[in-house]
Amino acid sequence: MTPEEEQVFAKRRRARNWAIMGALAGLVVLFYLISVARLLRG
Numbered sequence: 001m002t003p004e005e006e007q008v009f010a011k012r013r014r015a016r017n018w019a020i021m022g023a024l025a026g027l028v029v030l031f032y033l034i035s036v037a038r039l040l041r042g
Helices: 003-041
Strands: none
C-alpha cells in the first residue's frame, strides 16, 4: 500500500469516527431530554 492510499484510509477512518461520535452525542442528548421531560411531567 502506498503512502497516498494510507492517507486516504486514515482520512476515511477519521471521518467515520467523527460520524459515530456525533451519532452517540445525539443519542446522549436525546436520552437526557427524554429523562428531563419525564421528570418534569411526572
